[in-house]
Amino acid sequence: MSALEKLQNEVERQKRKISEIEKSIETVEKEFNVRFDDERNDIKAQKYLADDPNLQIAIVGTIKAGKSTFINALFEENIASTDVTPETASLTKFKYSSQNKLLVKFYNRKEWDELWESVKESESRTKTKIFREEFESSGAKNIESQYIGKSDETIEVSNIEDLKNKVKEYTSKNSKIHYFVKELTVYLNNENMPKDVTIVDTPGLDDVVDYRSKITRDYIKRANAVIVCVDSSSLRNDEYVTITKVFDNVGDDKYKVMILGTQIDNRNNPKEDWKKQSEEWKKYLKDNYNNDENLLNNNIIGVSSYVFSNIISLENGEKCEEEAILQIYKLAKSYGIDLSLQDPNLNNNIIKNSNYIRDFTNIEKVNSLMKGNIISKGVEIATNDLESRYSNMITNISNKAKSIKDSNSQSRASLDMDRKQQEEFKLMKNKEIEEIEKAMNGLNEAFENIKTQWLNQNKKLKEAIKK
Ligand SMILES: Nc1nc2c(ncn2[C@@H]2O[C@H](COP(=O)(O)OP(=O)(O)O)[C@@H](O)[C@H]2O)c(=O)[nH]1
Ligand SMILES: [Mg+2]
Structure with missing residues (x-):
């Protein structure tokens, strides 16, 4: 079986298991009057992953860190919208394709309402109404009903210029439509683009509308590898907190996080200033990279996307x-x-x-590290992530089930009962436990199975990486 077939089989298996698990949870929720809210979120995330399990690399950071400019440098094509004011408000996914085209997804009514709740929250927190004012003066209100809840749209283009204009139309802050776009996939026929990987431009982690930053925070959990863009002038505390969350998410695979100190050309003395900064950053990030000197030296990189392009x-x-x-x-x-x-x-x-100056910008270095460490092992990494996250999901559900079982028998046992009641209770309790065990059996079985598979897989992957 090829690695790709193995991945596809695993996807199918998980989808089947997940629908069984959902039924079990429903039974247990009704039976015991409890809620599996967190666990249902885990399930939702796992379904999202299984729907498109292929390797995805997220480019994240604060607004104006230079995420979109970095993507453009990587592809040697000015395709992602960049500006001095924050531009990227939705997830923009880039995939190689023999045919240039776009896939646009719009917010549904519920998501749109949630976004506006978040706008209100930000207005009372910041005492400004920038977002609302911009929205109103753009005239977007007049076209709102045309776009909210609109079904996904595939847009064919005739050439690369056409594609660039369309990307602007759907993502640029200067366009009315961009407000309603939840996700854009750009299929790009570009030889510089690595195949079989999706590179994802994300909204800034400090967007005034927290709803949009949350899109990025959630997406970080989906991504298989993350490139964090931080302005090379300093590493702020909130950025460090984000980075730590990114690291938590990749488990033992610390090599899957790269930290870029961006815009080094903006420093007074780019070489010396970045050298000093990076020494500082290494001190902060030592624990995150498990004190691995190689990773600290290789994965914290100063770049200038602007000079490169x-x-x-x-x-x-x-x-x-x-x-x-x-x-x-x-x-x-x-x-x-x-x-x-x-x-x-x-x-x-x-x-x-x-040739020298291109070297100083480090863009090609980042590119080759991405290819060598991550993209070339794309299918293995994707399979491994799919399995390990499934295994985490199962563990959480099993733990929850166990705690329900425990607390249920305790609270019942503490009741003061006469003999007859005690007999009845015993019968009932046994029946309940039987019920929940039945429901959970499927889960545990699934868990044991994949745990062994996963451990083997993980071992192989680690050996491969060491090599
Ligand atoms: N001088 C310089 N400017 C840059 C560099 N990278 C980005 N910028 C500028 O910083 C601004 C924000 O960049 P952008 O990529 O849109 O940031 P994003 O919000 O993180 O996507 C734009 O005006 C870019 O031209 C760089 O390497 N050097
Ligand atoms: Mg951007």
């Missing part, structure tokens, strides 16, 4: 803005290459040194 433009004979030339100059200078700004041949000098 502009170098590529120059190499392709395109023009770039004066500001970009200055940033290129500054980055190169800090690494000891003086391009002499006054030289009329400045652009040629840049191109002559472009």
